[in-house]
Amino acid sequence: MIEPRHEASGRKLRFEIFRYNPVDPSSHPHMDTFELGETPYMTLFIALHRIREEQDPSLQFDFSCRSAVCGSCGLLINGRPGLACHTRTADLPDTIRLHPLPVFKLIGDLSVDTGSWFRQMAQRVESWIHEKVPFDPKAQEARMDDDLARAIYEGERCIECGCCVASCGVANVRPQFVGPAGMNRIARFMMDPRDERTDSEWFDVVSSDEGVFGCVGLMACHDICPKGLPLLEVYAYLRRKMLAKVMTPLAREAEPSKRQSSKM
């Protein structure tokens, strides 16, 4: 646990919030300022709701689960991507600047459309198990090594909040880059022994500057991820996997299936 940096002792918090409504022709991007008394255990989620209820009902922001599971409330907090529900005001200074996440399409104020981005990513990555034999519902499910199952689950913990994408320098300037969340998804399926896409098939597309070699190694995605996903390890895993692919003698490329467990 982290100790809160400020006691919640009736501080007056100053919120500077990005405002813009793209569907309103009279709206222009600007910052609005709100003041709010801090209460114990206040999160940005609570603060934003109070501002909307008490001061400006037109303020737009996303939320759903308020417990860091749905990934809706990602935003820039003093310039650093994070989840509103997961961030206590006690950890922040008196002035809190909020912006929507960059890279994604703006819906209004702090609300962005992460859904479309993640949908196109999932479609590019073909984010589902690829089997080459027809599914047999009566057959017993293939057993999986415990460590491997845990490693796959680690990648599955992604809540698609978009904080890693917003913090990625490359994703900020090159829309073709599949991004940290995309790489995480690829690694998850590459590790999965049930997915029968071969290393060769993966290699032709992951070993590209839209894929793993587009990454410059800024490490921001790993540092920012509110769920603490080991994204650096994902990238290193993919790099090593790509290298191993070329090192593997040609004879083994002909293998029809890659049913062998690989660990991160």
Added chain:
Amino acid sequence: MFRAMNTTTALIERSSPDGHQEARRQLLYELVSGASGLALVGFMWGHMFLVSSILTGARGFDWVEETLQDYYLAQPTVFVVIVIFLVHAAMASRKIPAQLRERRRMLALARQLRNVTGAIPGLAPGDPRLHPHVESLLWIWQVRSGMLILVLGSFHIVLLSLDALTPLFGARTGIEAASTFARVQGGLWPVYAVLLLCVEFHAAVGLYRLAVKWGAGSHLSRTTLWRLALVLFWTFLGLGVVALAVLAGVLPPPLTFLVGS
């Protein structure tokens, strides 16, 4: 399958018969950029020890240089290093965004992340993710120092190649203590001071990034790697500053007793 973006350019590129070849090329670029950097770091460490022979005085320095020259170690090294230097510049710079607007965006992002402390609940104390994120900004400085090295390093390489291969400067063919002293004291010391700082910074951060990019999740933690990079940075910077101070005439060579007077 992972689908590449379907821009027309991308489609035209992929209409070439072998996508596999392109993937191999991308891997090769990445490997060459890392390996050439690694080779240059190795060379710079050796280089630093050789230059440090100036700490034993002009005699020690000249003896080391003449030995390298006599055994034909210095002359081919000049050519090999020039090639690796240029290859590294070409390969490592391929990820620098071309447009100024894109660079400004990356800089703004890096500065933003540098200024804010992380507050991710549930992480163990001491986790690097609880600190402001510095690696993005370090990369910007890696690019900047790289640019400076390309300019100042090229100047240095040309000058020293002429020293090593021609009798143009000094009394004979080869690098000499006397002409080096004259050069540094004659006004080139700021150039060497900046080059030294850039090289040590670029090498330390580059090694750290390379280790994390390929090895994250294996034996050494990122914190350990970072500390290692800092130790290397300060060690070689310290050694370099002392050697430069001797060459600039600010400090008498402290190890002259090793070669006798």
